Amino acid sequence: MQLLKDRIRKDGIVKPGNILKVDSFLNHQMDIPFINELGKEFKRRFSDCPITKILTIEASGIGIAALTAQYFHTPMIFAKKAQSLNLDGDMYTAKVESFTHKKVYDVILSKKFLTARDHVLIIDDFLANGCALEGLIAIVRAAGASLAGAGVVIEKGFQGGGDRIRRMGVRLESLAIIDSMTEDSLTFRE
């Protein structure tokens, strides 16, 4: 998606450790009209799918998924990263290893909100090693729901998670795929 690639080139900052900071528009400060355009693009790419739920994971996926869900006219549900006193015992769980935070955590989703009748589109901001996405896919499968696919804003292609997800047979639509990056240059996959 050219609008996104242009924005990453303009405002993205590459940091040591293969970190791409896009916090001025995507996941700390959010440029709302810009993200609405990403939501419309996800809708265009998955317009053939009878989506009933948008699924994401806290925290930085939530805003993007909420805005995107407007174009699918569906509820949005977000998996939570730790046991909360406000959650019932009846939950789907998966373990996820975070690239950013270098730790393993549990991801939970109340069983009330995802059933075998659902057609799910997973939305997230970043795909690096793919562990968060795999955790969400495991939850969709545990629910017996249909997985229409996953929509990711930025895939770090050189970390291999996206290609592994595709080999699982999951339809993955990344709006920008970065094949290499240094402090001076970014290469997008064509």
Add this chain to the structure above:
Amino acid sequence: MQLLKDRIRKDGIVKPGNILKVDSFLNHQMDIPFINELGKEFKRRFSDCPITKILTIEASGIGIAALTAQYFHTPMIFAKKAQSLNLDGDMYTAKVESFTHKKVYDVILSKKFLTARDHVLIIDDFLANGCALEGLIAIVRAAGASLAGAGVVIEKGFQGGGDRIRRMGVRLESLAIIDSMTEDSLTFRE
């Protein structure tokens, strides 16, 4: 706001420990068109204010704040709850005690995204003891920004946080204020 009160009566569940679960529409599964109506109501109540930034705190405030920011035509920024490898050192910080999780955590916001030129509206899903809101107010003040006020979806009035915030001189608009609740009954403030 009658639409919200009706929804809380219909779908809210009171749990032991003064917990009100509204996770079927507000903060685990999100009813997007419904939350857009809350966003329009915040805009109506703060239409006299020249807002430049919507500020919230991860995680459950993010979706509501993102949808609300559409009606203010401003960026949304969210404070994060712990040190992330992706954040620079140049941050505002505040300590917050969570009612839900019974612990104290650090809240951080990059200084890049809030300055003395900003007029800030804080948005959050719940107000109980008010600690999260006080942390966000401290961040706004540390930035030297103007605080237009705070918009909260559900205030648990009987926990006193909202009244303490009002006594600080902060304009607080809660769309529903609960003065008492048991498993059988809910009383809203008039």
